Amino acid sequence: MFSKLALLTLIAPFASALTLHTPAQLTPLALATLTWDTAPGDPELFTLEIVNEEFNDAFAIASNIDSDQGSIIVIIPVVPVRGGYTLEAVNVANTNDVYSQTGTFNVV
Template sequence: MFSALFALAALPLTLVHGLTVNNPTTTVTSTGSITISWTTSSGDPSAFSIELINQSFNSQFAIANNVDASLGSLTLTLPQIPAEDGYTIELVNISNINNVYAQTSTFSVSEPVSSSVSSSASSSGSASASGSASVSGSASVSASGST
């Protein structure tokens, strides 16, 4: 009986708290904005840090510290990170990042969205006293972008 009680006491906090974090609902891009949302229940911590995890570039990368749990969501801009699969978000204890309160399932990060617009226009004209005139012109506009 004592060993069963001891085993229950040793369970990680993720099983004790009702704090849950939701997977991103929009496409996540490197250097783009991301909204992280969560739900809390009675007994959950009042604040936590948010870590971006992907074993290929770094085991843990802090993206927000001392976040007020009552907010329910936070929108922030990601740093430049590799575009690949296998990312997760963890809500962790402020003073011990190894104490994970909640974690998303894996999601992908895409290349940054880039857009460029360039335009140029030129015209030339001449007129003579004999009554003839000519005007020629060209204009081009190009735009590219992806979402």
């Protein structure tokens, strides 16, 4: 029991509470307001990507976002119309370091 508690104490400071909200749907070349919640200790800046695993690609839609803003208005890039998209908040310097991911949504 003690070792589990000690491990939790060690990793807790590294867990991000940054939570992206899942949009209902997005449209290419349209404005979209994207929102998130933060907690103390979250990264100050992040990059926002739109991802679809089907075509194994991610597109950065905003970079160096101040996490304290709580929302941003962006123009959605031209991406294939389909389902299965997610948004990811990633480390500005290392896009493989994912802070948060939404549930899936459609681009229509």
